[in-house]
Amino acid sequence: MKAIKLKSIKPFGLISLVILSLVACGDKSSVSAGSATSTDIKARQNLMQDWRAANDILKGMMENPDNFDAATFKEQAEFINASTAQMWTYFHDANAKGNSDDAVWSDATDFQAKKDEFDAVIQNLVATATNAQNADDVNVAFGAMAENCGRCHKVYKK
DSSP, X not given: OOOOOGGGSOHHHHHHHHHHHHHXXXXXXXXXXXXXXXXXXXXXXXXXXXXXXXXXXXXXXXXSGGGOOHHHHHHHHHHHHHHHHHHHHXXXXXXXXXXXXXXXXXXXXXXXXXXXXXXXXXXXXXXXXXXXXXXXXXXXXXXXXXXXXXXXXXXXXX
């Protein structure tokens, strides 16, 4: 990288360079907090997209039972179940709202109850899928999971 000689910099360029230097050396606490917030939101959104993709596979098998594949169904349910604990960690920062409603934090008791309900229904779906031979075997458990997703999103998603 070539060094810049100060006399070759125009006055406006020098002012810009000084401002950028001050910003770069300034207090980084707000930048760090913003990054953590952005990281939580992005991680939550990415995981929700992964859950949606898994759910689309499950839903596709429910809508077309001839395409039911027990191993794939169980695998997708297990993926959602295995990542629930990770998902909930992305809701610790009230500044990391993203598309979440303020009620996630202002009514944390109800949000926790909904998280617990979701954990229970996804665990039930995995248990049901373990011995499933066809879509009828998982119909009720899948419906409970889908209903739970919708119920939470109605309250806690903008």
